Structure formats: structure tokens, C-alpha cells
Amino acid sequence: MSTTFGFRIAREISEDSGRLGRTGVITTPHGEIKTPAFIPVGTKATVKSVLPESMNDLGAQAILANAYHLYLQPGHETLDAAGGLSKFMNWQKPTFTDSGGFQVMSLGVGFKKVIAMDAETFQADDVIADKKERLAHVDDDGVTFKSHLDGSMHRFTPEISMQVQHSLGADIMFAFDECTTLHNTRRYQERSLERTRLWAERCLVEHNQLTRDRAEKPYQALFGVLQGAQYEDLRRKAAQDLGSMVADGISFDGFGIGGALDKAKLGMIVRWVNEELPREKPRHLLGIGEPTDLFVGVENGADTFDCVAPSREARTSAVYTDNGRFNVSGGAYRKDFTPIDEKCGCYTCAHYSKAYINHLFRGKEILAATLATIHNEYYIINLVDRMRQAIDRGDFLEFKKEFLGNYKVNQSA
Numbered sequence: 001m002s003t004t005f006g007f008r009i010a011r012e013i014s015e016d017s018g019r020l021g022r023t024g025v026i027t028t029p030h031g032e033i034k035t036p037a038f039i040p041v042g043t044k045a046t047v048k049s050v051l052p053e054s055m056n057d058l059g060a061q062a063i064l065a066n067a068y069h070l071y072l073q074p075g076h077e078t079l080d081a082a083g084g085l086s087k088f089m090n091w092q093k094p095t096f097t098d099s100g101g102f103q104v105m106s107l108g109v110g111f112k113k114v115i116a117m118d119a120e121t122f123q124a125d126d127v128i129a130d131k132k133e134r135l136a137h138v139d140d141d142g143v144t145f146k147s148h149l150d151g152s153m154h155r156f157t158p159e160i161s162m163q164v165q166h167s168l169g170a171d172i173m174f175a176f177d178e179c180t181t182l183h184n185t186r187r188y189q190e191r192s193l194e195r196t197r198l199w200a201e202r203c204l205v206e207h208n209q210l211t212r213d214r215a216e217k218p219y220q221a222l223f224g225v226l227q228g229a230q231y232e233d234l235r236r237k238a239a240q241d242l243g244s245m246v247a248d249g250i251s252f253d254g255f256g257i258g259g260a261l262d263k264a265k266l267g268m269i270v271r272w273v274n275e276e277l278p279r280e281k282p283r284h285l286l287g288i289g290e291p292t293d294l295f296v297g298v299e300n301g302a303d304t305f306d307c308v309a310p311s312r313e314a315r316t317s318a319v320y321t322d323n324g325r326f327n328v329s330g331g332a333y334r335k336d337f338t339p340i341d342e343k344c345g346c347y348t349c350a351h352y353s354k355a356y357i358n359h360l361f362r363g364k365e366i367l368a369a370t371l372a373t374i375h376n377e378y379y380i381i382n383l384v385d386r387m388r389q390a391i392d393r394g395d396f397l398e399f400k401k402e403f404l405g406n407y408k409v410n411q412s413a
Contacts, residue, residue, distance in 0.1 A: 182262055238273065346379070
């Protein structure tokens with residue numbers, strides 16, 4: 001097992017196609033991640049309703065947990081005492097933690113999705129979702145926020161985020177950033193971008209000091225997070241600034257493409273930043289997990305992805321297939337004794353019928369969420385695995401065309 005962090009590119013989509021997609025391998029102290037790869041989200045050190053052993057069996061290469069939530073409960077000191085996130089949750093493979101920046105944005109404005117807004121509707125510097133209380137306030141030094149659990153007040157700065165994430169012990173961490181919304185004005189986006197740049201420098205300095213102070217611990221990689229909303233010049237500037245940034249003698253190990261993303265511009269935004277970033281470092285697209293969006297991300301050079309969508313949708317009975325997504329709790333499936341997807345290799349499809357899962361959802365049984373989540377996580381992980389295999393074979397564009405020709409985005413039943 002490696003004690004360091006590394007990334008190597010294996011194959012790229014042909015240069016004459018103009019695409020930036022590639023396959024590769026990320027090396028961490030807890031093992032390798034073959035890219036492109038989908039990273040399931042275990043917000044509180046668990047993928048909701050599913051055992052870590054089951055996540056391993058269904059093919060997950062890594063898990064991403066949330067620093068904000070684990071800081072509040074059970075506390076980062078507890079995970080540090082346990083030997084880090086992997087040991088705490090009995091997960092033997094690599095782990096990621098995000099910085100808490102997105103959660104702070106959600107507390108501040110009430111919007112919870114990465115792709116959930118239309119940049120053309122309205123713009124204001126003090127935007128907040130309807131009927132929501134502002135629970136976080138940002139200044140140039142950091143963020144003061146109120147716990148959603150008990151109302152207690154807390155303070156996050158770049159330094160505190162690094163201290164929390166080092167205590168959590170994930171293999172890959174993200175720098176603390178201000179995640180804006182598409183509704184913030186251009187002027188505010190510019191100010192926020194500079195604030196995030198300065199925070200990135202502070203994260204590198206604190207990260208380097210903590211790495212020295214905790215030299216007995218496995219190395220933890222730090223990814224810089226790129227903001228800039230829907231603006232090409234701001235996105236490219238963020239990539240140039242963080243891609244070339246050196247502070248206290250070190251640079252970022254990789255990069256996260258973050259912020260609220262206008263779905264119509266997703267491919268362009270990913271391409272803008274990846275044209276500027278160092279080719280030899282991995283790129284993670286934060287909060288993206290729908291099949292059509294994953295194709296866009298892979299084609300434009302993203303190496304890893306995370307999203308709560310597979311597990312969140314599963315808990316509403318929505319399940320994925322190559323023909324689209326449908327609700328297995330629908331009346332049409334009461335006596336359908338076939339699996340969710342006869343071509344699927346997951347545990348759920350090998351052992352249970354749509355009729356049984358339909359019964360579980362209608363009876364409000366906990367097992368319903370478990371079986372649906374196992375299927376969805378397997379499906380999305382396997383889909384990105386198929387994209388990786390297609391790039392290695394040299395027929396990614398053909399695979400994409402065939403898949404999108406069959407996949408119905410708004411299928412329901």
C-alpha cells in the first residue's frame with residue numbers, strides 16, 4: 001500500500017476529436033482509484049441505509065464524507081481518536097472529505113442542489129431562498145454559522161477547515177471555498193473569487209504545517225476548489241490562479257470544480273477550467289451524478305465525481321436503467337416479478353423483483369431504501385466504469401451516442 005499520493009494518465013480520448021476525457025489511476029495510502037470514477041457520498045460516514053461492506057461489494061472505489069456534518073457530530077476529534085474516517089466506518093479503500101463550503105452556502109441561502117438554478121431569473125448579492133432563515137454569514141476571514149442540529153454558533157476559517165479535515169483523516173481533502181449561487185451578481189462573484197483565492201493560499205500553508213506536525217499519519221492530498229459560476233473569464237482565472245499557486249513551498253495535489261453550475265453550460269464550464277489546469281493532476285467534479293451529466297463531465301476531462309443523487313433518488317423509489325429512471329413504487333409494478341433491470345449485475349437485481357420492492361415501499365419498510373440504493377449506486381458506478389472501458393477501447397463517443405439514444409431523461413411510471 002502506497003504512503004503517498006499520485007496520479008498517472010493511462011489513455012486520452014483522441015486529440016483530433018477535441019475532447020479532454022482520459023483514463024488514469026489515482027494512488028492514495030488506502031489504495032488506487034481507476035478513473036474516471038464515481039465516488040458515492042456517505043455524508044455522515046455512511047451511505048444512507050447501506051453497509052460499507054455492501055458498498056465495497058457493489059464496486060465503489062472510494063467514499064466521500066462531509067467535513068461540516070462530521071465536525072458537528074460526532075466531532076472530528078472522535079474520528080481522529082478512532083484512527084481516521086476509514087477505520088471509524090470500517091472502509092478499507094480511499095476516502096474523500098469536502099471542505100464544508102457547499103454546506104455553508106446552503107445554510108446561507110437555502111439552496112441545496114448544485115444544478116438547481118437558472119442564471120437568467122434574478123440576481124442579487126443578498127439572495128436567499130424563499131421562506132428560509134440565513135444560518136451562515138461570510139466575511140473575508142471565514143464563515144460564522146448556526147448549527148442546524150442545536151442552534152449553537154460555530155466558526156469556520158481556512159485554517160479550521162484544514163484542522164478538521166486532517167483530524168478526519170481522509171486521503172483526499174478539499175480547500176475551504178465560498179460556494180456562490182447563480183443568482184449572485186457579477187460584482188459579487190468577482191469579490192468571492194478573490195476571497196476563495198486567498199483562502200486557498202491559507203489552506204495550503206495550514207495543510208503543509210499540519211502535514212509536518214502529523215508526520216506519523218498517512219499523507220492526505222489537498223485539492224483546490226475552482227469557483228466562478230457561469231462566467232468563462234472567472235472560471236479560467238480561477239483555474240489559472242489555483243493551477244499555478246504555490247504557498248509555503250507546496251502546490252495543490254489536484255482540483256475540484258465546484259460552485260452552482262448552470263446545467264446548460266456544464267460542459268463548457270468543465271472544459272474552460274480543464275483547458276487551464278495542469279494536465280498531470282486529477283480533477284474532481286463536485287456534486288454531479290446524473291447519467292447525462294456524467295457523460296458531459298467525462299468527455300470534458302473530469303476524472304472523478306460525487307453526488308447524493310443515487311441514494312437520494314432511491315429513497316423516493318426512483319431507480320436507474322439504461323432506458324431511463326422510473327419509480328418502482330408505481331402501480332404498474334405490483335405484480336411485476338422481474339428485476340429492476342434484467343441486465344444489471346447488482347445484488348438487488350440478482351435476488352429481488354420489482355413487485356417485492358414495490359411492496360416494501362408501499363409498506364414503508366426500511367429495506368426498500370436499502371435495496372433501491374444498492375441498485376442505484378451500482379448502476380451509476382458501473383456506468384462510469386463503462387465509460388472508462390470505452391475510452392480505453394477507443395470508442396467512447398460511440399458508446400455515448402448509443403447510450404443517450406436510449407436513455408429517457410424524464411421517464412416515469
